Amino acid sequence: MNGAQRRLALVLGAGFLLTLAAVMVANVESTLSDFALAGVHETRTHVWIWEATSILAWLTTAPVIWWLVRHIGPPRFSWPVAVGLILLASVPLSLWHIGLMIELRKLYYAAEGSHYRFFSKASDRLLYEYRKDLASYFQFVGFAAASRWLVMRAAVPATDVEPPHILKVADGAVTHQVPVDEIDHVNAAGNYVELAWAGRTLLHRATLAAVAAELGPAFVQIHRSRLVRRAAVRRVETDRSGDFTVTLADGTSLRGSRRYRDSVQD
Incomplete structure (x- = not known):
């Protein structure tokens, strides 16, 4: 990448992290507000741990999502096939996200001497989590696609050095x-x-x-x-x-x- 591309990539990365931080704060406050209205007693720390482990698990999927955006598309695959493959990839990535998220929460709860319980009825909970994950997954895919397009557009030759003739x-x-x-x-x-x-x-x-x-x-x-x-x-x-x-x-x-x-x- 040239200098302009590197600077743009850094700006996009910083903006992405700031957006994630803002989403985390909004989700935590929303969850605490819902719990208060429903009369559910839960500590602020636990709600933050839930949100942080979910975001961290999603971040581990970022290299795979970036690879999908870079390699699955024309001319290798037509757009309908590419969309189908990206949608299909959401299933294993969602399972990875849920599994890693649960294990991280279990580790934290064990460290404080308590027990974390995620599943009530496994099939219903997995389907519920997958529906939520699908929205997050396509947001990640969309951001990766837009970022790659912007970075590629910045790949202009340097104008301060004239190529030799x-x-x-x-x-x-x-x-x-x-x-x-x-x-x-x-x-x-x-x-x-x-x-x-x-x-x-x-x-x-x-x-x-x-x-x-x-x-x-x-x-x-x-x-x-x-x-x-x-x-x-x-x-x-x-x-x-x-x-x-x-x-x-x-x-x-x-x-x-x-x-x-x-x-x-x-």
């Missing part, structure tokens, strides 16, 4: 002045890289990372050992595995790794 490539006694916008793709080859330029291949002594930095944002990495010029890409075809093939303007087909699929489709 010419790449100098030594070839024995000859130094080629290679226009960057005429290079179609670059492949790593040991201590060298192979530059595909004007129907020929030039061998350039450099690392792929160094060449990528020198070529600038006009090129995108599609594999750990391969770069392509964005403007040369004519088609991207994704396999079931998530790997993909890009077809360039001159008809060249190059394989790409699923790890880099999002970068070539942005």
Whole structure:
């Protein structure tokens, strides 16, 4: 991520935590108010423990939810299938949330010398908790999707450094002045890289990372050992595995790794 993306991610993360804190306070006060009206006697500490353990259990599911948002969707799956898979994932995640929440509460109650009892009639209580969890789950999914979209939009190239237009490539006694916008793709080859330029291949002594930095944002990495010029890409075809093939303007087909699929489709 660039600097703008990191700053945005930090702001979004801080906002998310502040929102959770506000929700916790609101839920605790609402529960205490309901208990008072119903004549139920419960300590404020216990109500806070209930809410805190629920939030903590939900936070442990965040990496899984983020993974789902990042990997389940077009072009790998159509939107109806993606929505179905995300809905299906709510069942095991809700069970995880409920189970971890109960165990954390049991640990606290045991530490104070008492016993925590969650289930009255298990099937009814699980269904009740799942219905509540479904709303929280989709809020997490929605936040993750919106955050990822915002962070990806912030992936703009730096404007303070102008990409070079010419790449100098030594070839024995000859130094080629290679226009960057005429290079179609670059492949790593040991201590060298192979530059595909004007129907020929030039061998350039450099690392792929160094060449990528020198070529600038006009090129995108599609594999750990391969770069392509964005403007040369004519088609991207994704396999079931998530790997993909890009077809360039001159008809060249190059394989790409699923790890880099999002970068070539942005």
